[in-house]
Amino acid sequence: MPSPSTRQTQMDTFMGKTAGLDSNKIIDDIAYTMRVEAKADDYTVLASESGTVFVQTTADCDFTLPTREAGLIYWFIGSSNHELRVTSDVTQKMTAFNDAAAAYVEFTTTGEQIGSGFMVYCDDGLFWNVCTMPGLVASTMGIA
Amino acid sequence: MPIPAKRQTNSPPHMGKMPALNDDYQIDQMAFKVNTATKTADYTVLASESGTFFSTRGATGTVNFTLPAMASGLNYLFYAAAAGAMTVTSGTVDKMIADNDVAADSLAFSTGSEIMGGAIQVVCDGSKWMAMAYCEESQTTVVAT
Numbered sequence: 001m002p003s004p005s006t007r008q009t010q011m012d013t014f015m016g017k018t019a020g021l022d023s024n025k026i027i028d029d030i031a032y033t034m035r036v037e038a039k040a041d042d043y044t045v046l047a048s049e050s051g052t053v054f055v056q057t058t059a060d061c062d063f064t065l066p067t068r069e070a071g072l073i074y075w076f077i078g079s080s081n082h083e084l085r086v087t088s089d090v091t092q093k094m095t096a097f098n099d100a101a102a103a104y105v106e107f108t109t110t111g112e113q114i115g116s117g118f119m120v121y122c123d124d125g126l127f128w129n130v131c132t133m134p135g136l137v138a139s140t141m142g143i144a
Numbered sequence: 145m146p147i148p149a150k151r152q153t154n155s156p157p158h159m160g161k162m163p164a165l166n167d168d169y170q171i172d173q174m175a176f177k178v179n180t181a182t183k184t185a186d187y188t189v190l191a192s193e194s195g196t197f198f199s200t201r202g203a204t205g206t207v208n209f210t211l212p213a214m215a216s217g218l219n220y221l222f223y224a225a226a227a228g229a230m231t232v233t234s235g236t237v238d239k240m241i242a243d244n245d246v247a248a249d250s251l252a253f254s255t256g257s258e259i260m261g262g263a264i265q266v267v268c269d270g271s272k273w274m275a276m277a278y279c280e281e282s283q284t285t286v287v288a289t
Contacts, residue, residue: 024191024192024194025192026192026194026195028217029217030171031168031169031170031171032170032171032172032174033166033170033171033172033173033174034173034174035173035174035175048175049175050175050176050177051174051175051176051177052175069177070177070180071177071178071179071180072177073176073177073178073197095201095223095225095260095261096261096280097260097261097262097279097280097282097283098257098258098260098261099260099261100225100226100260119278121178121180121197122180123180123182123197123199123201123223123225124180124181124182124199125182125199125201125202125225127199127201127225129197129199129223129225129263130261131221131223131263131278132261132278132279132280133278134280134281136281137281138281139281140281141280141281
């Protein structure tokens with residue numbers, strides 16, 4: 001039997017509440033660790049890796065996002081002086097700074113790459129929304 | 145029987161550990177999706193929507209998100225996916241920390257051509273909303289105090 005959409009677990013209810021959830025059906029005070037993956041090459045991200053922090057390490061990395069599905073979320077961080085690019089699964093389905101129909105975002109300027117990154121999530125309109133995290137105030141992001 | 149504060153589920157332990165929890169009682173390497181919603185007009189956010197990522201995709205004008213009554217741990221993200229200004233406003237004046245202001249009322253992306261792609265994440269500590277902006281280096285945030 002399908003679980004009601006307001007449930008976050010499939011446990012039985014106890015005194016009218018679902019186990020581990022508060023009265024708003026929210027997991028209260030959640031404590032968790034994030035999955036972290038180091039990459040030194042181009043990589044196609046999987047939907048099953050939603051919630052992962054990808055770290056670009058010793059080489060240029062072009063991360064290609066999976067088929068869009070509302071709620072998918074990823075972090076991409078540069079840890080070396082190499083290029084970091086995040087590419088939409090489909091062109092023109094990514095929103096970034098002043099661009100409602102981008103294909104990819106990137107940090108490519110030498111000396112501005114370490115610590116720069118993106119948080120990317122898919123909204124319910126099935127667009128990838130890019131939240132920019134410059135490593136420096138002046139880090140320049142590229143968009144195409 | 146009361147549930148220990150460290151537990152995140154009520155399930156019985158398995159081999160001495162809580163299901164899906166590590167030795168620190170955390171959900172380890174959590175894989176998750178976020179709840180998403182789109183608003184094209186002013187909207188008062190609900191406490192029950194904590195954790196939601198809101199977008200303004202499709203909005204033709206300005207969108208103002210008003211935050212709910214403060215409670216520790218409530219958190220939201222607001223993404224400017226349209227060209228119109230996006231403002232996040234505390235439900236109570238002077239209760240937002242943002243842009244070097246400990247008693248702000250709101251934080252916004254409202255400068256023409258610097259709006260789309262901006263995002264504001266807020267977390268409440270019970271007495272203030274901490275507002276953090278994600279923006280490209282040339283994007284300007286505007287704080288009201």
